[in-house]
Amino acid sequence: MLLGACSGSGVSEKATFTNPVVDRDAPDPTVVRAEDGSYYMYSTQRDGNLPIYKSKDMISWEYLGGAFRRGEVPRFVPRAGIWAPDISRVGDKYVLYFSMSTWGGEWTCGIGRAVSDKPEGPFTDSKFLFDSKLIGVQNSIDPMLFQEDGRCYLVWGSFHGIYLAELTEDGLELDDIHNIHRIAGSAYEGSYIHYRKGYYYLFASVGACCEGLKSTYKTVVGRSKSLYGPYVDKQGRKMLDNYHEVLLEGDDNVKGPGHDSQIVKDDKGADWIFYHGYDVKQPNAGRKMYLGRVRWNLSRSRAFCMVGVSLGKWILQSASLRRMRW
Numbered sequence: 001m002l003l004g005a006c007s008g009s010g011v012s013e014k015a016t017f018t019n020p021v022v023d024r025d026a027p028d029p030t031v032v033r034a035e036d037g038s039y040y041m042y043s044t045q046r047d048g049n050l051p052i053y054k055s056k057d058m059i060s061w062e063y064l065g066g067a068f069r070r071g072e073v074p075r076f077v078p079r080a081g082i083w084a085p086d087i088s089r090v091g092d093k094y095v096l097y098f099s100m101s102t103w104g105g106e107w108t109c110g111i112g113r114a115v116s117d118k119p120e121g122p123f124t125d126s127k128f129l130f131d132s133k134l135i136g137v138q139n140s141i142d143p144m145l146f147q148e149d150g151r152c153y154l155v156w157g158s159f160h161g162i163y164l165a166e167l168t169e170d171g172l173e174l175d176d177i178h179n180i181h182r183i184a185g186s187a188y189e190g191s192y193i194h195y196r197k198g199y200y201y202l203f204a205s206v207g208a209c210c211e212g213l214k215s216t217y218k219t220v221v222g223r224s225k226s227l228y229g230p231y232v233d234k235q236g237r238k239m240l241d242n243y244h245e246v247l248l249e250g251d252d253n254v255k256g257p258g259h260d261s262q263i264v265k266d267d268k269g270a271d272w273i274f275y276h277g278y279d280v281k282q283p284n285a286g287r288k289m290y291l292g293r294v295r296w297n298l299s300r301s302r303a304f305c306m307v308g309v310s311l312g313k314w315i316l317q318s319a320s321l322r323r324m325r326w
Contacts, residue, residue: 017059017291020279025286026051028084028142028190029274031058031261032094032119039264040119041274042067042096043289045082049073050098052120058264058272058291067096067114069122074112076100076128084190084259087119088145090152090171096123097154099141106139107132111156113143113172129174137163137180144192144262145171148227158189162204162239164228183229185242188220190259196296199223202231202239203247205258213283215256219275220244253280254290263294271296 022029026043033039041053041061049066067085068074074082077100086097094116101109110131114123132140138160145167146153152171157163162184166175184191188204195201201223207216222231222239230238237243248257257277264272271294276287 019290020277020288021059021274021291022053022061022289023285024288026053026289027276027287028259029261029276029289030085030087031264031274032087032089033264034089034119037267038119040087041261041289042085042087043276044084050082050085050096050123054120058266061289064120067116067121067123068126069124072122072124072126074098074100074114074126074128076112076126077102077105077108077110077131080105080109084142086144086192088147088171089119090145090147093117093170094119094123095145095171097143097145099143100128101139101141106160110134110140111143111154115172127172130177135177135180137161139189142190142259146193146227147171148195153227155183155191155193157184157191160186162188162191162202181228182240184222184231184239187242187244188239192260192262193227194263195227199225200227200231202229203260204239204244205260206244207256207258209256209258210287211256212278213255213280215250215278217256217258217277218246218250219248219258219260220246248275248292250277254278255280255283256287257290 028044029041031041039055039058052064052067053061055061080100080102083099088095097113112128114126116123132138139158141158144155152167154167155164161182163180164183165180168175187206190205192203193200203221206220207218209217222244224231232238233243233245254277257275261274273292273294275290279288
């Protein structure tokens with residue numbers, strides 16, 4: 001079992017950790033860092049609520065309970081689960097976006113949001129923003145909030161296109177439900193955007209997410225000089241046409257790794273990412289949460305790599321830790 005170096009808050013650079021960092025079912029992780037330096041993680045529904053975990057170092061996580069009070073769990077879609085949340089701090093509020101869906105309910109599913117003064121909740125003021133029929137986007141799940149220059153944007157979609165729309169300044173409403181933009185093709189879900197040094201990186205997951213050790217899920221990426229795209233691979237081919245670069249795929253120890261969190265910085269400025277995957281040694285334990293270091297090639301603005309551990313090794317295109325160069 002491989003160990004990884006971590007330089008998170010309260011952990012020295014020489015400290016080691018063992019993946020998975022949440023050794024139980026915790027799919028579709030999303031993470032935010034609070035004002036006190038603690039990290040808060042939210043994942044897909046557990047026991048009828050959205051679970052919240054807290055950590056000081058991104059390695060040891062304490063389960064706090066559900067995001068919503070008893071009796072206040074959103075029920076906007078009949079018999080739906082709450083999937084793939086996204087947490088962001090907007091101003092002095094914590095905004096939790098979430099999907100509501102059932103398997104096969106690609107036209108009845110949709111996206112809601114709730115708000116709290118504290119990252120541990122409770123989250124209230126829940127509102128269902130739209131379903132697939134209203135917005136005209138089949139399988140409208142997997143929301144992600146992107147902020148830039150005081151403006152908020154919603155990114156969403158699952159295997160029927162990835163879309164982007166501007167939100168109101170507080171991040172709580174769509175600015176114009178008719179003004180939406182498709183930024184990636186039909187191969188993707190679980191997307192998020194990260195801006196760095198003049199480029200927007202669109203991360204997403206492709207393949208089958210939920211078939212245990214047969215899962216083909218993997219993480220891919222493209223990039224653009226504009227938030228609205230086009231996002232392209234190294235050869236300039238568009239993600240709108242389902243072209244991308246593969247960053248992370250399964251190995252002998254973890255299958256179906258993907259649906260990554262936002263990139264999170266520690267006290268030393270290092271970038272980290274969380275993702276879920278199936279532990280080959282415990283295939284029936286669900287999708288556990290793993291932690292990986294994101295390393296950027298500082299010598300070239302057009303190159304980066306992601307390095308991490310997943311009980312075995314993080315695979316980048318191949319078994320080697322290859323840098324991406326556009």
